[in-house]
Amino acid sequence: xxxxxxxxxxxxxxxxxxxxxxxxxxxxxxxxxxxxxxxxxxxxxxxxxxxxxxxxxxxxxxxxxxxxxxxxxxxxxxxxxxxxxxxxxxxxxxxxxxxxxxxxxxxxxxxxxxxxxxxxxxxxxxxxxxxxxxxxxxxxxxxxxxxxxxxxxxxxxxxxxxxxxxxxxxxxxxxxxxxxxxxxxxxxxxxxxxxxxxxxxxxxxxxxxxxxxxxxxxxxxxxxxxxxxxxxxxxxxxxxxxxxxxxxxxxxxxxxxxxxxxxxxxxxxxxxxxxxxxxxxxxxxxxxxxxxxxxxxxxxxxxxxxxxxxxxxxxxxxxxxxxxxxxxxxxxxxxxxxxxxxxxxxxxxxxxxxxxxxxxxxxxxxxxxxxxxxxxxxxxxxxxxxxxxxxxxxxxxxxxxxxxxxxxxxxxxxxxxxxxxxxxxxxxxxxxxxxxxxxxxxxxxxxxxxxxxxxxxxxxxxxxxxxxxxxxxxxxxxxxxxxxxxxxxxxxxxxxxxxxxxxxxxxxxxxxxxxxxxxxxxxxxxxxxxxxxxxxxxxxxxxxxxxxxxxxxxxxxxxxxxxxxxxxxxxxxxxxxxxxxxxxxxxxxxxxxxxxxxxxxxxxxxxxxxxxxxxxxxxxxxxxxxxxxxxxxxxxxxxxxxxxxxxxxxxxxxxxxxxxxxxx
Numbered sequence: 001x002x003x004x005x006x007x008x009x010x011x012x013x014x015x016x017x018x019x020x021x022x023x024x025x026x027x028x029x030x031x032x033x034x035x036x037x038x039x040x041x042x043x044x045x046x047x048x049x050x051x052x053x054x055x056x057x058x059x060x061x062x063x064x065x066x067x068x069x070x071x072x073x074x075x076x077x078x079x080x081x082x083x084x085x086x087x088x089x090x091x092x093x094x095x096x097x098x099x100x101x102x103x104x105x106x107x108x109x110x111x112x113x114x115x116x117x118x119x120x121x122x123x124x125x126x127x128x129x130x131x132x133x134x135x136x137x138x139x140x141x142x143x144x145x146x147x148x149x150x151x152x153x154x155x156x157x158x159x160x161x162x163x164x165x166x167x168x169x170x171x172x173x174x175x176x177x178x179x180x181x182x183x184x185x186x187x188x189x190x191x192x193x194x195x196x197x198x199x200x201x202x203x204x205x206x207x208x209x210x211x212x213x214x215x216x217x218x219x220x221x222x223x224x225x226x227x228x229x230x231x232x233x234x235x236x237x238x239x240x241x242x243x244x245x246x247x248x249x250x251x252x253x254x255x256x257x258x259x260x261x262x263x264x265x266x267x268x269x270x271x272x273x274x275x276x277x278x279x280x281x282x283x284x285x286x287x288x289x290x291x292x293x294x295x296x297x298x299x300x301x302x303x304x305x306x307x308x309x310x311x312x313x314x315x316x317x318x319x320x321x322x323x324x325x326x327x328x329x330x331x332x333x334x335x336x337x338x339x340x341x342x343x344x345x346x347x348x349x350x351x352x353x354x355x356x357x358x359x360x361x362x363x364x365x366x367x368x369x370x371x372x373x374x375x376x377x378x379x380x381x382x383x384x385x386x387x388x389x390x391x392x393x394x395x396x397x398x399x400x401x402x403x404x405x406x407x408x409x410x411x412x413x414x415x416x417x418x419x420x421x422x423x424x425x426x427x428x429x430x431x432x433x434x435x436x437x438x439x440x441x442x443x444x445x446x447x448x449x450x451x452x453x454x455x456x457x458x459x460x461x462x463x464x465x466x467x468x469x470x471x472x473x474x475x476x477x478x479x480x481x482x483x484x485x486x487x488x489x490x491x492x493x494x495x496x497x498x499x500x501x502x503x504x505x506x507x508x509x510x511x512x513x514x515x516x517x518x519x520x521x522x523x524x525x526x527x528x529x530x531x532x533x534x535x536x537x538x539x540x541x542x543x544x545x546x547x548x549x550x551x552x553x554x555x556x557x558x559x560x561x562x563x564x565x566x567x568x569x570x571x572x573x574x575x576x577x578x579x580x581x582x583x584x585x586x587x588x589x590x591x592x593x594x595x596x597x598x599x600x601x602x603x604x605x606x607x608x609x610x611x612x613x614x615x616x617x618x619x620x621x622x623x624x625x626x627x628x629x630x631x632x633x634x635x636x637x638x639x640x641x642x643x644x645x646x647x648x649x650x651x652x653x654x655x656x657x658x659x660x661x662x663x664x
Contacts, residue, residue, distance in 0.1 A: 001462035003651035005408045006031050006644060009301045009459060010401035012377040012385035013064060014324065014366025015045070018093070019072040021048055021373035022237070025057065026387055027064040027077070027092075028401055031644035035082065038644070042066050042077055042091075045387050047373055054387070054399050057095060062086070065110070068093065070117045072146045074176065076101070079110060088122055092176050102310035103198050106132060106164060110213070115219045121170050121214060121223060121246075126203070128163040139551040150234045151566040156606040156636045166210040168225055168634060169201035170246060199620045204244055205251070209233065213323075215268045221246055224274055230256055237283025237567065239263045241276055243301075258304045259284055264317055269327030274298040276305070276334070277316055288569045289476070290450055290487025293317035295335055295348055302507075308352040309335075312484055318343040318364070326369050334374065336364050338481035340427060345376060345390060357390050361455040363578050368560045379456035381412055402457065410457065411465040418474075418508030421500040427482070428474025430454065430516075431465040437515030439470040440522070440544075440662040443506045447527030447550075449478035449498070449572070450487050453594075458640070463651050468664030470516045472509045476501030478528075492574045494583045495535040502532065503540060522662050523594075524654070526550050526639060527607060534615065537594040545661035547654060549599040550636055553611045554586035563605045589618040595625035597657045599650070601634035601642075629653055 013027040024047060029040030043058040058077070064086070066077040075093050078086040079100075085107025091098040104124045111122040127134050131143050146153075146160060155161050181249045184192035205211050205225060212226035223246055228239040230253075234246040239262055242251040254274070255261055260279040268274055276298075279291040292311035297564050299306065309316055317323040318336040326334040331350030334342050334357075343363040347355040357374070358364060365385070366377040383402040388395040413429035420426050433439055442464055446453050466473050475482065476498040477489035490498050510518035522545045525533040530551025537546045552558065555573045559565040575585045581587040596619055600612035612628065619626040631650065634642045638650060 001409055001459070001466045001647045003655070004033075004419075005405060006459065006648055007033055008402075008408060009039075009384045009403040012365070012387060012399070012401060013066070015368045015375045015377055015387055016067045016075070017047075017368045017370040017375050019069050019070065021047065021371035022642075024375045024387065025066040025068065025075055026369065027066055027320075027379060029062065029064060030450050031479055031647065033644050033648065035642050036643075036645045037082060038062055042075065043399075045375075046562060047375065047389055047398070049396070058091065058098060060098070063089075067111070067113060068117055069113055069173075074117070074173070076111060076113065076120060076173075078111075080107070082329060086567045088120065088171075090120075090173060090176060096176065099176050101171060101174060102201065105134060109166065112214060112216055114216050115218055117219055117459055118168050118173055118570075119202070119220070120173055122201070123166065123168050123211060125161075125164040125212065126167050131163055152234055152563070154563045154605050156563050156604065157376070159603075159605070161210065163434075165208055166212075167203050168211050168214050168223060168244070169203050171201040172199050174199065177520050204246055204248070205242075207251075212239070213265045215266050216246075217268050218270055218272055224268060224276075225251075225255070226263045226266055226276075229253070232285065235566070237262045237281045237288055238285045241266050241274070243300075252357045254298060254301075255305060261296075262288065262291075265323035267325040267327055267333075269331070269333070270329055271331065272300070273327070273331060275325045275327055275333050277325060279311070286571055288567075289491045289571050290480075290484050290489075292484050292487075293323070295333065297333075297350075308348050309354065312466055314340070314346070314354065315481055315483075316346070324367055326367055328369065329655050332366050334626045336367065338452070340481055341452055341475060342481075343454070345374075358395065362395070363454050363456045379454075381408065381455055381457060383405060384457050384459075405457075409466060410462055413461060413500050415469075415475075416505075416509060416512065418505045420497070420504040421498070424477065424497070424501070426474050426476060426501045426505045426508075427516060427538060428505050428509075428511065429455075429461075431461045431471040432513065432515055433470065435468075435515075437470070438517035438520075439468060439515055439662060440520040441470045441472055441506070441510065441516050441518065442658070442662075443502060443521065443523045444471055444473040445502055445523070445525030445529035445532045446473070446475070446479070447495075447529050448480065449479045449490060449527070449528040452480045454481075455509055463655075467655055467658070469522075469658065469662070470513075472516075474502060474505040476505070476532075491572065492579065494573055495532070495539075497534060498660055499539065500530060502536070520544060520662055522546065522658060524549070527636065528552060531585060531608070534592075534596075535588070537596065538585060538588035538591040541593055542595045545657060546582070546594045546596045547599060547657060548596055548615065549613075550601060550604055550607050551585070551598075551611060551615070552607050552636070553584075553615045555580050555584050556586070557610065558607075558612070561610060586615055586618065589615060590620070590622060591618060592624055595661055597627050597629065599629045599631075599653065599655070600602075601631045601636065601638045604636045606636035627657075
């Protein structure tokens, strides 16, 4: 795969299954270099063993997040136009012209059908008057000053958010068979009054905070909404499930008194049980490092939640915007588990008994079910996204959206486990390009730290292997999907066993395959991977070059500048200045001799640009061969969701760097 092949990468949304279980609908999106944006449409996927193939239903610029109505006659989805925010639409499930439901200044984030199918709930940011284009002619630079009295005020990819909280609204579903709205024109009696193109939504949440996932109760009278409304919300990570009356009234907190929960997702079951996904953050409310999420259920209103999965045994919560919960009619639910670099589909019964429905080299990214049909979106080593039916002991694949990129050329990585310095097993993969070698080697380190490399087809692995580099990547201690002890191993000890693990894995990979040239190695990583890259080159000097991308490089200056600075550093490196310095790449920068490319995004609020600038300046001052590359207009998500042309240019910059220092 080459950087220019990026438009071949099709991503598939969480499926929505028709209530009869006969078909599913998904959105399929891809980067488009001509539009310099992401484009996509809705696709219908027949589920029968002898049914026809998938076909495109809509033809919008970017149509995403489809959901069938409760009776299956309509599909609601989000449609974004070029340079415009996503709005909510509905379309006849049999096809036709979509009808717009919302016209929100800042767009729509998520939505849900009411059980009777006559109403939709959606989330949208409500801007303060005079800001964000609410007054024509008043641009961002002409707005009044913002005044803060809280620690948290920004979010990466968004910017300031307290003056545009995310609220939940309800709106009636339009009649897709009705006459289109036609605007009147002026007459001799004067100008015509314009007719509203969409119904006016009604806001149902009131607390001046961001509201997350939400779900309708079976009778449609209540919305369960995730939000943090408690007094200490600015200094901890707790959140609650609020029960909000749709018709109006006081919200009830269903969870805060029962535990120290940080809640991701919520979903009502047809029988009225209320499921949610949450991690426990301890008495401090900030003990989040390496914490797995669990599935909980509230069996009836007013009772304490019951934990159904053990966080020491299962890491629940992959897939979807907030996490996936698909309740079944018998008190059970379908969820997605992270395990050893895979995402597997689990069935959890009402007593908490767990049954795995998938296995092997698979990452389930979304699931839905109706009747006997269970449908997943997934990735594996040969696909960036496809749709399958879950059958006993196997998946029956229904689509092939990665055929073109496989034809362009893909490498299948090999799984490997290597003992670390203390004999701890380190799990990962090695991707070797075609040819006998010996090939130069790139050690690649993931972000997080509580994240993981997985078995799915990965554009970075494919591009570097396609350029002739053997790519070595693993999940050292601190990573996700290997249990809480593994994830918490580097708490207040960053750059210790994680450093040992990545170096041991590299040495083991080189020793196991003669095609890898251990005398020609480079190292690279982003975010936490940028941290560990910078830390490694201060302690190990074998490298021909390094790329430090969007790194957490200066913990002392992270607090107060990052959008997560009020809690992240304290939990990962502690608060003692001497201990912080002992884990800080910036404090050890004088030990670096490796040629280093420092790559960052201008609008990164997670690891602010100053982290890179200070590190680069120190390298330059110390006489280290270095270069700083800054991408305008991009944030921390450049490599995953940046402008397509910038993503290609990023690969080009990286490959230029490696060609000069590690020629193939």
